Amino acid sequence: MVPRTRTRQISVGDERTGIVRIGGGLPADHDMADGSPEPAPVSVQTMTAGSTHDIDACVAEVHKLHAAGADIVRLAVPERKDTEALPEILAQTSVPIVADVHFHFRRALEAVEAGVHKIRLNPGNIADRDQVVEVIRACRQAGVPIRVGVNEGSIIERKDKQRRAEELGALFGDHKHGSLLAIMIAKLEEYLDIFYDEGFYDICISAKSMDAAVTIDAYTEIAKRFPHPLHLGVTHAGPKETGCVRSAAALGALLAGGVGDTIRISYASDPVYEVEDGLELLWSLGLRERKGAELIACPTCGRIQVDLFTLVQDVRAKLADEIALPVKVAVMGCVVNGPGEAEGADVAVFAGDRRGIIYVQGERVANVPEDEILDRLLEECRAFEAKVQSGEARLGEKKVDIVPPDPEGELGSGWLKMAGQRRGATDLTVGET
Numbered sequence: 001m002v003p004r005t006r007t008r009q010i011s012v013g014d015e016r017t018g019i020v021r022i023g024g025g026l027p028a029d030h031d032m033a034d035g036s037p038e039p040a041p042v043s044v045q046t047m048t049a050g051s052t053h054d055i056d057a058c059v060a061e062v063h064k065l066h067a068a069g070a071d072i073v074r075l076a077v078p079e080r081k082d083t084e085a086l087p088e089i090l091a092q093t094s095v096p097i098v099a100d101v102h103f104h105f106r107r108a109l110e111a112v113e114a115g116v117h118k119i120r121l122n123p124g125n126i127a128d129r130d131q132v133v134e135v136i137r138a139c140r141q142a143g144v145p146i147r148v149g150v151n152e153g154s155i156i157e158r159k160d161k162q163r164r165a166e167e168l169g170a171l172f173g174d175h176k177h178g179s180l181l182a183i184m185i186a187k188l189e190e191y192l193d194i195f196y197d198e199g200f201y202d203i204c205i206s207a208k209s210m211d212a213a214v215t216i217d218a219y220t221e222i223a224k225r226f227p228h229p230l231h232l233g234v235t236h237a238g239p240k241e242t243g244c245v246r247s248a249a250a251l252g253a254l255l256a257g258g259v260g261d262t263i264r265i266s267y268a269s270d271p272v273y274e275v276e277d278g279l280e281l282l283w284s285l286g287l288r289e290r291k292g293a294e295l296i297a298c299p300t301c302g303r304i305q306v307d308l309f310t311l312v313q314d315v316r317a318k319l320a321d322e323i324a325l326p327v328k329v330a331v332m333g334c335v336v337n338g339p340g341e342a343e344g345a346d347v348a349v350f351a352g353d354r355r356g357i358i359y360v361q362g363e364r365v366a367n368v369p370e371d372e373i374l375d376r377l378l379e380e381c382r383a384f385e386a387k388v389q390s391g392e393a394r395l396g397e398k399k400v401d402i403v404p405p406d407p408e409g410e411l412g413s414g415w416l417k418m419a420g421q422r423r424g425a426t427d428l429t430v431g432e433t
């Protein structure tokens with residue numbers, strides 16, 4: 001992991017919702033007398049899927065996304081009736097709200113007037129200088145930051161108008177996505193000049209593409225050139241099933257390279273998945289402190305002798321409902337690689353022939369039939385969590401080395417069959433396959 005790229009910092013929210021800070025760490029000599037505070041944790045954003053003017057449904061969706069872990073929620077405001085709904089939505093919700101504005105700068109003015117916490121503008125469809133200046137002045141007066149989002153799809157038709165693009169095109173001449181990068185950066189330079197001329201720096205930048213490689217290249221180049229925090233995303237990534245891979249490839253590469261201050265994963269699916277997967281990405285990279293249990297599970301193979309897929313799904317759902325602390329739980333299909341792969345797990349089960357042996361911080365606590373594994377494992381997770389809460393145990397502290405079960409007896413006949421094939425190789429060791 002590369003250290004986070006230093007940027008200016010913006011603040012989104014108010015006293016009632018709490019303030020979410022984005023970016024930070026730029027030193028004092030960068031146009032700022034005091035410099036920016038240390039980089040804030042990378043935040044997770046999402047966007048409601050329903051109509052904003054349907055107030056009750058919109059409020060319910062915002063609550064759902066906030067409960068799922070969204071730090072910031074964005075709402076589309078295509079029509080006057082959408083911005084008219086904002087005061088009531090803001091009064092009934094407690095998470096920072098961003099108004100997503102396209103085409104009509106008046107929607108931005110109305111949203112600021114309504115009290116939203118951030119505005120998203122698209123240079124591809126709100127480009128008139130006077131209109132942009134009007135929005136900037138309203139935002140400055142209200143203390144509202146602006147995200148400038150140059151999506152590939154919305155700027156591409158303007159390429160003939162970008163003289164600077166030709167200069168940048170030469171700069172990126174050898175680059176695979178050079179001409180597109182040149183257009184994006186030219187558009188950003190041109191647009192941000194309006195903001196700088198107004199002395200407005202509460203800016204966040206996004207440059208999304210549907211292509212993971214273009215997304216990586218665009219953000220990497222933008223991070224080198226602009227001092228503003230970056231909102232990462234792959235746009236139109238598709239349904240969760242495929243979009244998660246494309247998003248994780250692009251955003252994971254950027255975040256691991258120190259680029260990115262807030263993320264939105266976009267799916268043509270329930271936006272709750274966007275929040276869940278965004279958080280999991282940040283937890284996986286160690287960029288946010290995990291909330292709730294972490295599940296480790298073996299991928300299964302020909303040694304499996306229980307219905308591990310069902311068990312893993314059941315364990316996952318129950319842990320999400322019942323365990324608040326980041327307890328590490330391992331569900332392993334057998335004792336061959338199980339102990340090695342579960343090293344460091346607080347609670348682990350290694351399955352055998354329709355049985356499972358359960359360990360808590362390395363200590364064996366139960367050997368139960370398959371239909372009792374789920375209940376017993378959760379019982380042990382709850383008991384362990386209670387011990388952590390009372391100070392009797394600490395997360396991640398293995399007390400004893402795991403002693404694998406006797407492969408020829410405790411886990412049943414199926415394992416005996418496998419062990420039988422290995423007779424003569426009786427020194428079976430942990431980690432061997």
Ligand code: SF4
Binds near residue numbers: 300301433
């Ligand atoms: S833990 Fe056992 S069952 Fe699971 S993948 Fe590894 S060897 Fe196969």
